[in-house]
Amino acid sequence: MTTISISSHHLKALREHLFLGKHEQAAFGFASWEPNKPGGLFRIQTLEFIRPNEFAFQSSYHLELGSEAQARIIKLAFDRRASLVEFHSHRTNWPAQFSHSDFSGFEEFVPHVRWRLSGRPYAAVVFHESSFDGLVWVDEQRVQLDGIESDGLQPQLATGLSLRAAEEPYDR
Numbered sequence: 484m485t486t487i488s489i490s491s492h493h494l495k496a497l498r499e500h501l502f503l504g505k506h507e508q509a510a511f512g513f514a515s516w517e518p519n520k521p522g523g524l525f526r527i528q529t530l531e532f533i534r535p536n537e538f539a540f541q542s543s544y545h546l547e548l549g550s551e552a553q554a555r556i557i558k559l560a561f562d563r564r565a566s567l568v569e570f571h572s573h574r575t576n577w578p579a580q581f582s583h584s585d586f587s588g589f590e591e592f593v594p595h596v597r598w599r600l601s602g603r604p605y606a607a608v609v610f611h612e613s614s615f616d617g618l619v620w621v622d623e624q625r626v627q628l629d630g631i632e633s634d635g636l637q638p639q640l641a642t643g644l645s646l647r648a649a650e651e652p653y654d655r
Contacts, residue, residue, distance in 0.1 A: 485522030501572035509533040512568035568606040579611035580644035616642040
């Protein structure tokens with residue numbers, strides 16, 4: 484199992500931030516990584532909410548982090564010797580799943596971040612109002628995030644839709 488552990492206080496603040504306004508929002512968690520067989524645990528220590536002026540592009544269907552914000556987030560993670568967990572919201576009517584533009588962004592961003600952070604695991608989580616999904620890059624693999632644990636709450640399970648979609652052939 485590959486999971487994220489986050490305090491109920493942080494989870495509440497994160498969800499409030501991610502669903503502010505009408506546009507997609509983003510945040511990063513700085514986490515310790517505890518490997519176990521066959522997965523691991525990201526233990527969120529702190530969160531950093533991305534402000535609207537830190538995006539190169541932000542709308543109700545897509546967002547792109549500005550280069551200064553990228554550099555700042557990576558430096559904070561490096562200084563803290565932390566793994567990064569990316570969180571962003573989707574404003575759709577469907578269960579949580581990464582979009583094609585999300586996957587395109589991962590192809591460039593994730594290897595860069597992991598190189599800068601000496602190969603530390605990286606996770607990305609997309610929240611929908613009623614569900615979430617996530618992927619984790621650890622060692623040289625991309626794996627499914629299984630769930631999120633928070634004190635006092637039942638463990639929440641990811642939809643698992645993103646990894647399946649990424650591994651299916653794309654037909655037009």
